[in-house]
Amino acid sequence: MAVSKSDAVYRTLKRAILDQLLAAGTKLPEDSIGERLGVSRTIVRQALARLNGEGLIELQPHRGACVAQPSLEEGRDIFVVRRALEALVVEILNDKMTPQKIKKLETHVEIEDKARASHAAASIQLAGEFHVLLANLTNNSLLIRYVTELVSRSSLILSLYGRPHSSECGVSEHREMIDALAAGDRNRARDLMIHHIDAIAARALLQPPSEDAFPDLLAAYGREEGL
Amino acid sequence: MAVSKSDAVYRTLKRAILDQLLAAGTKLPEDSIGERLGVSRTIVRQALARLNGEGLIELQPHRGACVAQPSLEEGRDIFVVRRALEALVVEILNDKMTPQKIKKLETHVEIEDKARASHAAASIQLAGEFHVLLANLTNNSLLIRYVTELVSRSSLILSLYGRPHSSECGVSEHREMIDALAAGDRNRARDLMIHHIDAIAARALLQPPSEDAFPDLLAAYGREEGL
């Protein structure tokens, strides 16, 4: 077997969460997942433990797992870290750009552009993968792991608080960034990335809809009624 | 039970690795660990999987686990990320310092100072904990998790490539950093942190000793002998 079973389950679940087939908050019982995927609970448990480590699911003792529902505050925390690490990515890449790498990035953006019209799901995924690709070019495995995790979690946040079906990134911003890197313009590349992440954060961290506003309204009415 | 068994095993193993009771490269057979700690293999496996996720052990399929032996290059990668994230920590703390927090930090440094004379093991641990404490004060849970992981792995690198028994950090540098934060001097706090991390990296990433130099020497001799 090329990859282990739990690896396959891990990937399947991760993809399902990021594609929003499993919405935030969905319960993930070991038994039904195992049955559905034709593996035992042990395998599912391993996959769940790994997803928990990456913050994609929440795992409560004796109460099982559910798809993570990061709060707005957690969302902000994630983007604060993401901005710092992706700034580091371009910082590192400034000294390591080659024609091959530029070509790789341009090819990816081409694909993004083509998918943009067709359908949103693939577009969102590709936009995230651009950031992971950038991280990969640094060859710093830890940085790659962190950025990958951050991009995944950003996607979750976007699904919770962002405007529905809005792509995470603008393709044009990716193009500008490649140009700055290719030109060796350190400061511009860095500024573009920071601006880009901030733009993503702004799109992803809109104020939560009615659900949260509701209790406050009720409380206000309650006070008027002497409650 | 307040914490799960695998949690306890995880903590025990982590501590053992960081305290160098388990040297880098040591094999970690599930069975003997379980026997030693009075738990079944299932529990040990869970703990090992988690340690693997944090990069403290290496886990090869069908071949078991051993304490991680990061290469010099991985070591450099880790410190590159650590510098960026700890710079972010002080950046955030600049806006959030309170007398309570300053007191907390000062108290910790006091303890560090006292342990410095007595024995090295505790001293190294406390030095790392200062950085974790700083991260904790940001209240950003993701940042806390990443910094904690980075500090742990730095400790492993120090044990592999650093001068033996040398403490990771100078206590005086910690004091200066607290002063800069207390004074609200953003730039100075940031510069001190970056300088501090670079100093740690320099102490931790010395050229590897004879082992690596040996093959080169042999090769040189070999060429002279026509090999």
Added chain:
DNA sequence: TGGGATTTGTTCGTATGTATT
């Protein structure tokens, strides 16, 4: 090269803890 010993990977039954009626 082969085969036994050892270690990991997996299954599944039982125990335990949580939620609900």
Added chain:
DNA sequence: GAATACATACGAACAAATCCC
């Protein structure tokens, strides 16, 4: 508040792969 239903936590045993002689 107790009993029941349900899901997870754990462990013993089996299967498969690796190591070592």
